Amino acid sequence: MTTQPYRIGEAFNPDPALKKYYYLMYVISLILLGGFCISILAVTPDITGLIITIPIVAVLLFILYWLGLYYRSIIYELTPTEISWRRGVWFRQNAIVPYSRITNVDIHQGPVMRFFGISSLHLQTAGYSAQQMAELCLNGITGAEELRELIMGYVRSGPAIATESGGETVVPRSKDPVIDELRRIRSVLEEIEKKS
Structure with a gap:
C-alpha cells in the first residue's frame, strides 16, 4: 500500500481504506442487529414484530447512506504553525491545534485497521495531557510514522x-x-x- 504524501499547506482526506473500514464495521453491526431483528420477529406477533423491526431497518439504511457522506466530509490540513480538521455532515466540527501545544502523538492501529493498512494518530496537548482522550484524532492515515515525524519536527522546532x-x-x-x-x-x- 502506498502512503499519502503529506505536505504543509495542502489539505488532505483520510485514505479511502477508512471508508472500507467503516463499511466493515457497519456489516458487523448489521449481522448482530439482523440476528436481533430475526429473533424479535420469531417470538412476537406479526404486527408487533414489524413495528419494532421496521424502525431498526430504516435507521440501518440511513446509516449506510450517511457513512459515505461522513467520510467525504473529513478534511485535515497541516500548516507551518498548526493542524486543523473539519468533519460532519449535518453538525460540522472544526478544530485547530497549534504545534506549540502538542505534547505527544500516539499511533493507534487495531487488527482490522492493520488489515486495511491504516492507523489513527492521537494528538495530546498541554491542556489535555491528564485526560484519557486525545484533543485531536486523525483517522485513516497511511504512513503514520512519517506523518508523526513531520508533526513532531514542527513541534520540536517551534x-x-x-x-x-x-x-x-x-x-x-x-x-x-x-x-x-x-x-x-x-x-x-x-x-x-x-x-x-
Whole structure:
C-alpha cells in the first residue's frame, strides 16, 4: 500500500481504506442487529414484530447512506504553525491545534485497521495531557510514522509554551533539552521578578 504524501499547506482526506473500514464495521453491526431483528420477529406477533423491526431497518439504511457522506466530509490540513480538521455532515466540527501545544502523538492501529493498512494518530496537548482522550484524532492515515515525524519536527522546532508561571510565555527551543529547560526556568524567574 502506498502512503499519502503529506505536505504543509495542502489539505488532505483520510485514505479511502477508512471508508472500507467503516463499511466493515457497519456489516458487523448489521449481522448482530439482523440476528436481533430475526429473533424479535420469531417470538412476537406479526404486527408487533414489524413495528419494532421496521424502525431498526430504516435507521440501518440511513446509516449506510450517511457513512459515505461522513467520510467525504473529513478534511485535515497541516500548516507551518498548526493542524486543523473539519468533519460532519449535518453538525460540522472544526478544530485547530497549534504545534506549540502538542505534547505527544500516539499511533493507534487495531487488527482490522492493520488489515486495511491504516492507523489513527492521537494528538495530546498541554491542556489535555491528564485526560484519557486525545484533543485531536486523525483517522485513516497511511504512513503514520512519517506523518508523526513531520508533526513532531514542527513541534520540536517551534516555540514551547511555558505555563509554570500561570501565564503563557513563549520560549524559543534549541536542539538541547537542557538548554530548553534552562530557558523556561529563566523565563519563569523573569516573570516572577516583574511581578515583585
